[in-house]
Amino acid sequence: AQSVTQPDIHITVSEGASLELRCNYSYGATPYLFWYVQSPGQGLQLLLKYFSGDTLVQGIKGFEAEFKRSQSSFNLRKPSVHWSDAAEYFCAVVPYSGGYNKLIFGAGTRLAVHP
Amino acid sequence: DVKVTQSSRYLVKRTGEKVFLECVQDMDHENMFWYRQDPGLGLRLIYFSYDVKMKEKGDIPEGYSVSREKKERFSLILESASTNQTSMYLCASSFSVTGELFFGEGSRLTVL
Numbered sequence: 001a002q003s004v005t006q007p008d009i010h011i012t013v014s015e016g017a018s019l020e021l022r023c024n025y026s027y028g029a030t031p032y033l034f035w036y037v038q039s040p041g042q043g044l045q046l047l048l049k050y051f052s053g054d055t056l057v058q059g060i061k062g063f064e065a066e067f068k069r070s071q072s073s074f075n076l077r078k079p080s081v082h083w084s085d086a087a088e089y090f091c092a093v094v095p096y097s098g099g100y101n102k103l104i105f106g107a108g109t110r111l112a113v114h115p
Numbered sequence: 116d117v118k119v120t121q122s123s124r125y126l127v128k129r130t131g132e133k134v135f136l137e138c139v140q141d142m143d144h145e146n147m148f149w150y151r152q153d154p155g156l157g158l159r160l161i162y163f164s165y166d167v168k169m170k171e172k173g174d175i176p177e178g179y180s181v182s183r184e185k186k187e188r189f190s191l192i193l194e195s196a197s198t199n200q201t202s203m204y205l206c207a208s209s210f211s212v213t214g215e216l217f218f219g220e221g222s223r224l225t226v227l
Contacts, residue, residue: 009155036216043119043205043218044158090157103216105157 002027004093006106013081014114021076021109023091032094033074035065038108039087047089050074061085086113118142121206121219128226134193136222138206144217145210147189149173149181152203152221161204164189196226 005024013019025031032051036044048059055067065076074091091106122137140147146165150158160173162181170181178200182190189208193200206219 004157041220043207043220044216045218046215049215092158103160105159107155107157 002093002095002104004091004104004106006089006091006109008109009107010110010112012112012114015083016080019076019078019081019085019111021089021091021111023074023076023106024072025074025091025093026072027093027095029095030067030069033065033067034092034094034103035059035063035074035076036090036092036105037061037087038090044090047076081111081113083113083115086111119206119208119217119219121204121222123222124220126222126224128196128224130197130226132196132226134196134224134226136191136193136204136206136224138189138191138208138219139187140189140206140208140217141187142208142210142217143186144208145186146208147183148207148209148216149179149189149191150205150207151175152205158205161191193224196224198226200224201226 003026007022034049035047037047038044047063048057050057050067057065063078067074088108088110090108094103119140128134148163149161152158159175161179163171164183180192204222207216209216
């Protein structure tokens with residue numbers, strides 16, 4: 001079955017440290033890939049997306065993600081974390097040529113930031 | 116600014132009650148979605164609508180129905196609420212099926 005895995009349920013980092021959140025998917029072809037962020041008490045906001053082309057994607061709030069076909073991964077990174085980045089992060093995948101009715105979310109990674 | 120508004124942030128209902136969750140978007144989007152969010156499970160699609168009066172079942176439609184009588188409004192209906200429907204419900208909309216999803220702030224439902 002098609003799936004999206006976020007191996008880390010909780011991550012804690014210190015403010016100013018670098019961050020990498022992992023995401024792996026299981027699909028035959030390259031899917032459309034997304035990262036969303038959910039701040040406490042809020043809905044989800046799109047951070048970045050990858051459809052094709054350059055495998056390093058820049059997003060909002062200083063985030064970037066790299067698509068690695070050989071590893072079926074789409075990891076989210078930020079060089080220096082701010083306290084306001086504390087939130088839950090969701091990786092999501094749509095199979096190639098699919099639409100949002102086929103969108104599958106990972107279970108999420110909750111990020112805590114220590115001062 | 117793009118806006119998806121969910122009418123109730125918090126609801127408490129009793130088992131067997133009929134529950135309506137309302138969602139309104141002001142972006143003239145064709146597509147609207149209802150998701151359920153549970154810890155450790157991420158978001159799961161309940162229903163999807165791609166046009167007025169059109170709907171498709173998502174991954175977990177059992178126990179739910181939807182209504183889309185106007186383009187901007189998408190309602191989720193629990194005909195007879197049960198305790199296992201206690202959850203966070205998120206509405207979303209998009210212009211195209213691969214465009215950006217815009218989410219509401221969520222409706223946290225507790226069924227006693």
